[in-house]
Amino acid sequence: MFTKFKSLSLLEKKNYYGYLFILPFLLGFILFFLSPLIKGIIFSFNHITIGPKGLELEYIGFEHYHRAFFIDPEFRQILVNSILDMITNVPIIIIFSFFAANLLNQKFKGRFAARAIFFLPVILASGVIARIEMNDAVLQMMLNPAEEATNLGLTGFNLKMILREARLHPAFVNYILLAIDRIYSVINDSGVQILIFLAGLQSIPPALFEVAKVEGSTAWESFWKITFPMVSPLILVNIIYSIIDSFTKSDNEVMNFIHDKAFTQAQFGYSSSLSWIYMLVVIVLLVIIGLIYRRRVFYYE
DSSP: HHHHHHOOOOHHHHHHHHHHHHHHHHHHHHIIIHHHHHHHHHTTTTEEEETTTTEEEEOOOOOHHHHHIIIOOHHHHHHHHHHHHHHHHHHHHHHHHHHHHHHHTSSOOHHHHHHHHHHHHHOOOHHHHHHHHHHHHHHHOOOOOOOHHHHHHHHHHHHHHHHHHHHOOOHHHHHHHHHHTTTHHHTTHHHHHHHHHHHHHHOOOOHHHHHHHHOOOHHHHIIIIIIIHHHHHHHHHHHHHHHHHHEEEEEEEEHHHHHHHTTOOOOOOHHHHHHHHHHHHHHHHHHHHHHHHHHTTOOOO
């Protein structure tokens, strides 16, 4: 067998190592995820009750899906809100993480500590801690609503006036203000993306920048002609990751809605159909965004 492996071409060996790399995922998927997925599909087409013998299934076809799309207004509203929230947050996260990775890629004292600080929110932002922080923020707003509103209002008003004086488009001004308002959550959600961008920046051959400098290119030109194209595949990776992370966070409205239907109201069939609708919507969005952006990706060979 070893002799047969040695006779393979380089491409065949790479394919072999690729299959070996994804083998743990395939085994885990088959052993732990495949059965729940199949049961979830079956549950979504049945009305489920808990009887003496356990779960009792009554086939009702697409009734749960019809309810989700045409009867239940709450699910449709929070689904649209979740999509709009993703569309708003992902560009901010990508821009901030790329900017932060470029800063952390420079040589300065305390660089290791700075990198650890930016990645620290990923470690701390577990579901429990995130809920505690959210509850603390709500409590502060309840205790000092006037003070919080005044501070935010004055800051936003002053910045809005400055940006308008610069004759920027109102839509762009509003987006900047929205990004500043969400800066805390953006930093919390950017740790992994910063790490990916940082790894990509460090993998760029220094010889490319040396040649560009010899040819008389400025730092700005080197950034747009070398740095940005070389990390463009990682931009796509981070976009995909950020979209999935936005749709699966512990504070996501749709996730909490489905969880409440299943484990609080015991509507297992309806919650299963909502889960599949949600998953299909996420997949469609990922495919659309991936197809749009992949044309702008530069793959260095």
